[in-house]
Amino acid sequence: MPGNNFNCVPLTPRSRLERLLRERELRKSFKLVQPTEEARDGSKEGEQFYGDSYISENEISGNHKEEEVTETNADARGFTGKQRLLVVANRLPVSAVREGVESYRLDISVGGLVSALLGVKEFDTRWIGWAGVNVPDDVGQRALTKALAEMRCIPVFLDEEIVNQYYNGYCNNILWPLFHYLGLPQEDRLATTRTFQSQFDAYKKANQMFADVVNKHYEEGDVVWCHDYHLMFLPKCLKQYNDKMKVGWFLHTPFPSSEIHRTLPSRSELLRSVLAADLVGFHTYDYARHFVSACTRILGLEGTPEGVEDHGKLTRVAAFPIGIDSDRFTQALELPEVQEHMKELKERFAGRKVMLGVDRLDMIKGIPQKILAFEKFLEENSHWRDKVVLLQIAVPTRKDVPEYQKLTSQVHEIVGRINGRFGTLTAVPIHHLDRSLDFHELCALYAVTDVALVTSLRDGMNLVSYEFVACQASKKGVLILSEFAGAAQSLGAGAILVNPWNITEIAASIGYALEMSADEREKRHQFNFKHVKTHTSQEWAATFVSELNDTIVEAQLRTRQVPPLLPNKVAVDCYSKSNNRLIILGFNATLNEPVDALGRAGQIRELEHKLHSNTKEPLKKLSDDPKTTIVVLSGSGRAVLDKNFSEFNMWLAAENGIFLRHTSSEWMTTMPENLNMDWVDSVKHVFEYFTERTPRSHFELREMSIVWNYKYADVEFGRIQARDLLQHLWAGPISNASLDVVQGGRSVEVRTIGVSKGAAIDRILGEIVHKKGMKTPIDYVLCVGHFLAKDEDVYQFFEPELPSESPPVPRAMLSKSNSYRPSSLSKLPATTKTSSKAAQYKKQRSLSNIEKRELDQWRPMCGDKIALHEGSSVLDLKGDNYFSCVVGRKRSSARYLLKTSDDVVNLLRDLAEHSSSPT
Numbered sequence: 012m013p014g015n016n017f018n019c020v021p022l023t024p025r026s027r028l029e030r031l032l033r034e035r036e037l038r039k040s041f042k043l044v045q046p047t048e049e050a051r052d053g054s055k056e057g058e059q060f061y062g063d064s065y066i067s068e069n070e071i072s073g074n075h076k077e078e079e080v081t082e083t084n085a086d087a088r089g090f091t092g093k094q095r096l097l098v099v100a101n102r103l104p105v106s107a108v109r110e111g112v113e114s115y116r117l118d119i120s121v122g123g124l125v126s127a128l129l130g131v132k133e134f135d136t137r138w139i140g141w142a143g144v145n146v147p148d149d150v151g152q153r154a155l156t157k158a159l160a161e162m163r164c165i166p167v168f169l170d171e172e173i174v175n176q177y178y179n180g181y182c183n184n185i186l187w188p189l190f191h192y193l194g195l196p197q198e199d200r201l202a203t204t205r206t207f208q209s210q211f212d213a214y215k216k217a218n219q220m221f222a223d224v225v226n227k228h229y230e231e232g233d234v235v236w237c238h239d240y241h242l243m244f245l246p247k248c249l250k251q252y253n254d255k256m257k258v259g260w261f262l263h264t265p266f267p268s269s270e271i272h273r274t275l276p277s278r279s280e281l282l283r284s285v286l287a288a289d290l291v292g293f294h295t296y297d298y299a300r301h302f303v304s305a306c307t308r309i310l311g312l313e314g315t316p317e318g319v320e321d322h323g324k325l326t327r328v329a330a331f332p333i334g335i336d337s338d339r340f341t342q343a344l345e346l347p348e349v350q351e352h353m354k355e356l357k358e359r360f361a362g363r364k365v366m367l368g369v370d371r372l373d374m375i376k377g378i379p380q381k382i383l384a385f386e387k388f389l390e391e392n393s394h395w396r397d398k399v400v401l402l403q404i405a406v407p408t409r410k411d412v413p414e415y416q417k418l419t420s421q422v423h424e425i426v427g428r429i430n431g432r433f434g435t436l437t438a439v440p441i442h443h444l445d446r447s448l449d450f451h452e453l454c455a456l457y458a459v460t461d462v463a464l465v466t467s468l469r470d471g472m473n474l475v476s477y478e479f480v481a482c483q484a485s486k487k488g489v490l491i492l493s494e495f496a497g498a499a500q501s502l503g504a505g506a507i508l509v510n511p512w513n514i515t516e517i518a519a520s521i522g523y524a525l526e527m528s529a530d531e532r533e534k535r536h537q538f539n540f541k542h543v544k545t546h547t548s549q550e551w552a553a554t555f556v557s558e559l560n561d562t563i564v565e566a567q568l569r570t571r572q573v574p575p576l577l578p579n580k581v582a583v584d585c586y587s588k589s590n591n592r593l594i595i596l597g598f599n600a601t602l603n604e605p606v607d608a609l610g611r612a613g614q615i616r617e618l619e620h621k622l623h624s625n626t627k628e629p630l631k632k633l634s635d636d637p638k639t640t641i642v643v644l645s646g647s648g649r650a651v652l653d654k655n656f657s658e659f660n661m662w663l664a665a666e667n668g669i670f671l672r673h674t675s676s677e678w679m680t681t682m683p684e685n686l687n688m689d690w691v692d693s694v695k696h697v698f699e700y701f702t703e704r705t706p707r708s709h710f711e712l713r714e715m716s717i718v719w720n721y722k723y724a725d726v727e728f729g730r731i732q733a734r735d736l737l738q739h740l741w742a743g744p745i746s747n748a749s750l751d752v753v754q755g756g757r758s759v760e761v762r763t764i765g766v767s768k769g770a771a772i773d774r775i776l777g778e779i780v781h782k783k784g785m786k787t788p789i790d791y792v793l794c795v796g797h798f799l800a801k802d803e804d805v806y807q808f809f810e811p812e813l814p815s816e817s818p819p820v821p822r823a824m825l826s827k828s829n830s831y832r833p834s835s836l837s838k839l840p841a842t843t844k845t846s847s848k849a850a851q852y853k854k855q856r857s858l859s860n861i862e863k864r865e866l867d868q869w870r871p872m873c874g875d876k877i878a879l880h881e882g883s884s885v886l887d888l889k890g891d892n893y894f895s896c897v898v899g900r901k902r903s904s905a906r907y908l909l910k911t912s913d914d915v916v917n918l919l920r921d922l923a924e925h926s927s928s929p930t
């Protein structure tokens with residue numbers, strides 16, 4: 012049975028975008044018919060949502076009411092039917108503090124990731140992660156597992172040493188600063204027990220521990236969503252265990268420019284592990300672009316608009332900007348306790364404008380810069396000194412990492428100095444809190460604030476800015492936002508954007524914000540408020556999971572388009588049983604040595620195409636077999652084919668079949684003599700121009716075509732240059748010429764119109780039949796090549812069972828059974844008859860060596876010439892004696908696939924073993 016079903020893959024019912032839009036509509040209409048959870052369960056004011064479970068303040072503080080929140084109850088409440096989602100993150104939404112042998116206090120974990128995922132309600136969610144506590148004993152582990160199960164949390168137990176090396180070390184001392192452009196720590200700052208290598212080993216070990224827990228709880232059909240830089244190894248571990256698992260990975264931090272990422276000693280391993288996921292998500296398009304770029308530059312992989320391709324496997328990469336559960340904030344503002352807090356705050360700061368900063372005490376948050384800018388503002392605006400106060404909530408974080416300890420004392424020192432400088436007996440300008448606030452206090456604070464200050468030096472998104480906007484419906488305060496926070500891309504239009512490194516600019520912005528007119532504040536606020544209300548964390552999660560589901564559908568469709576591997580044994584058996592075989596071979600990437608990824612990334616091994624050394628022997632044997640005819644059909648010019656194949660007994664078809672010769676005779680051509688080739692010089696100029704400006708690109712001037720090749724150049728730059736080159740071509744030299752521009756993976760070719768391997772093969776075949784004086788039909792065809800899509804028509808030329816939707820191939824002379832039958836020719840429409848083609852190929856070009864031949868010796872084939880004798884066929888292909896085979900391409904109309912030219916060598920060797928020598 013033919014392998015690829017002749018590429019008659021049923022067309023995808025919808026495009027990916029259509030499918031996703033439909034899915035989105037379905038989600039919306041589902042929401043409309045489903046009662047909201049609040050409506051179903053009554054008001055849940057003051058509670059923290061966690062997926063399908065509610066984590067109330069009571070539950071969190073340890074008063075677990077098992078019957079309210081167990082999975083069984085959740086199911087009974089009608090939550091079944093939702094997709095199971097396993098959220099895997101370093102930190103669980105609750106951190107445990109051990110209070111006795113079997114008792115724990117559970118506190119909500121602070122940080123954007125937890126806040127965002129608490130808002131996700133659409134799925135039947137379980138959370139797998141570390142509870143932030145070392146529990147070495149079995150009794151304690153069992154008790155904590157039980158307590159967490161009530162919140163649908165599953166713990167991963169990490170011991171102190173692992174936490175130290177993996178979390179404090181590799182995650183927070185190496186990856187975190189690097190991803191936020193703060194560079195790598197010097198290795199000598201690390202003790203000998205904490206080297207890059209030991210920390211990286213611990214990182215891998217910890218990721219495997221997470222994977223083990225996931226594997227244990229995984230059920231078929233689950234979606235596994237891995238989060239953040241802590242778990243870059245996880246997708247690989249999971250896929251190694253079960254490659255059917257749907258795995259997504261989302262990064263909450265920025266992904267830095269590839270120039271930064273490439274400094275990381277384990278750069279490649281990390282990228283490869285992430286690429287094992289089906290879908291990789293980032294907050295912004297820039298981060299996604301950096302990631303793809305790192306994969307192309309560091310790993311030498313193919314970056315496409317869809318994602319990253321590695322040997323045909325696509326990992327989708329896209330931006331999914333996170334949001335917040337805005338309703339939770341707006342509803343909280345109505346609560347009496349929040350109103351009470353607001354009242355207290357208003358009284359406390361009456362007569363002063365309130366400025367607010369809420370950050371984890373982290374280097375990336377730019378807290379010193381913010382405070383220094385505030386100092387500058389007070390310095391330059393003495394009239395504001397007793398009219399404004401800055402409240403800075405600095406939540407302690409990662410306290411075991413030395414850099415964070417240093418930051419704490421640095422911030423304390425600056426605050427102390429400024430308060431000493433501008434404070435009075437009754438008031439200080441900065442209120443600095445080294446602690447977190449509870450949700451209600453935080454909402455109240457957001458609501459009474461006049462100006463929020465976010466000065467992150469880098470920040471994946473920054474949810475504080477979203478939360479502030481959500482709480483400002485009545486006050487309409489101003490947001491000053493760092494342009495280096497992901498949020499700047501979504502809230503940039505309503506906020507005042509600043510460069511956090513520019514203290515003067517921030518100070519000026521503070522003044523502008525404090526004095527902004529009500530009208531302008533209103534407009535800016537409305538813009539951002541709308542965004543925060545619509546781009547919620549629920550939408551974010553639903554979109555990600557829906558794309559992840561769809562990515563699997565897409566991958567299945569793609570896989571169905573990949574031809575199966577050539578069954579060598581079948582091809583060889585069939586070969587040995589046949590009497591008149593035709594083998595058509597491409598040259599580039601088929602018979603020459605493969606180019607490895609490193610070669611692509613920089614070092615040019617060979618610009619010149621050279622025959623794979625292991626090919627020579629089998630090729631010699633095959634070409635000497637009287638029952639076998641070999642044609643090398645290549646885009647390369649005559650000189651290249653001469654140089655590589657003159658020693659063999661075979662046919663050479665150069666420049667996609669424009670030139671043909673048997674190695675025992677001269678070249679001939681079908682090109683009309685007076686063909687207009689005026690375009691060549693001007694196209695050459697354009698190619699020269701781009702070659703000069705694209706390092707490691709080159710161009711090849713052939714007789715009938717020119718090819719510009721950038722396979723050794725920087726891929727991204729090469730692509731941009733190719734686009735630019737095409738524009739130049741269309742606008743100039745080829746605007747009026749009859750030419751084909753053929754784009755390859757990493758090349759642009761300009762050739763005379765209508766030239767393709769498929770278009771040439773009928774003439775070549777006719778000539779061979781004629782010259783060889785064939786008496787028996789060809790009963791075996793093997794056609795192997797790494798052809799451009801345009802040239803794949805050669806596969807279809809021989810195809811006995813073309814699917815009905817296949818594009819027409821230049822097979823004017825073929826009858827339905829794929830045989831040349833003079834008798835059937837007359838039945839074809841006049842335009843497709845060879846006699847009409849004949850007129851096109853009047854004379855050969857006036858090339859000296861071609862002129863030696865009689866002009867009509869290689870003329871277009873006429874019916875009477877290509878028939879063996881009246882009524883008999885040249886080709887006797889029934890389906891199982893035809894093997895079309897693509898080399899190293901995953902999308903092809905060929906029946907079969909060979910992965911590399913090494914596989915071609917092996918095939919030729921096997922065939923050669925079944926060949927006979929001339930008698």
Ligand SMILES: O=P(O)(O)OC[C@H]1O[C@H](O[C@H]2O[C@H](CO)[C@@H](O)[C@H](O)[C@H]2O)[C@H](O)[C@@H](O)[C@@H]1O
Nearest residue numbers: 102122123124239263264408470471472473474
């Ligand atoms: O768990 P910790 O080590 O204490 O750190 C807390 C979290 O910090 C980071 O948050 C990021 O995620 C936010 C939501 O996507 C985003 O808005 C923010 O810009 C990021 O910094 C970290 O990525 C999380 O893993 C930590 O849990």
Ligand SMILES: O=c1ccn([C@@H]2O[C@H](COP(=O)(O)OP(=O)(O)O)[C@@H](O)[C@H]2O)c(=O)[nH]1
Nearest residue numbers: 121122123124126371406447448473474475
């Ligand atoms: O006292 C506090 C201060 C902050 N947060 C939360 O911590 C998160 C911080 O997220 P962000 O994205 O701004 O930065 P991250 O800390 O994740 O880097 C926000 O949801 C805040 O509501 C909190 O719960 N209590």
